[in-house]
Amino acid sequence: FNWKAKLDQATIARFQRELGAMGYKFQFVTLAGFHALNNSMFELADGYRDHGMAAYSELQEREFGNEARGYTATRHQREVGTGYFDTIAQTISNGQSSTTAMKESTETAQFTIAAE
Template identity: 50%
Template structure:
């Protein structure tokens, strides 16, 4: 890392509670991350560091499985206490939608939805997954109550009461 980069990072980040960094490619992370953390901590001991575990890298092309498995602990030991994967949700959503659509188009349609989405959701409920009751998750019950209050205690346009979700989930 050039001296100017270090000085700039230290000067700019001294005003912030958390310093965020990332590096490419990931195989170079150890030396870079260590030098960066040391430069920040030399001037601001204990400064919280954040690291973007970028989905833009081909992790297995650059690191072996053992290194990937210990990657975050090693970063934490250097002071990177907040580690995240930018765009993890959208990558997961796009891939899983592609996977579902591809399987769905292969001919058994709804069977693939049940196998790839619904049954895994039911299984994940024991671990705290709640979106299987999607109407509740998006606030339908709240809006039903608001509608009922506005309608003077009864309403024929509520969504959750009497729904298949209410009776099955």
């Protein structure tokens, strides 16, 4: 469904509120994530073709800029639970695991959590 081809901006903006007023409690927009992921990867690949690693660096800078708004994926290892699995490995091996990921990772060294 092409929203802009069928509806004006004001109608699109109030769509969810109107659904809520009709009694709908759960509005799940599955395609938004699909399109956001694929379009952003297309834009990165396009930029990488023309500008090399500078395109990736620009993406990182946008991520860092979004941290103030709550974005946390700049620390991707933490985001996917690496520390949790390191703890499990250390527990199973009685603290002797040599395959943990976080202890000396570049993420631990480069990205620090600001003191609250």
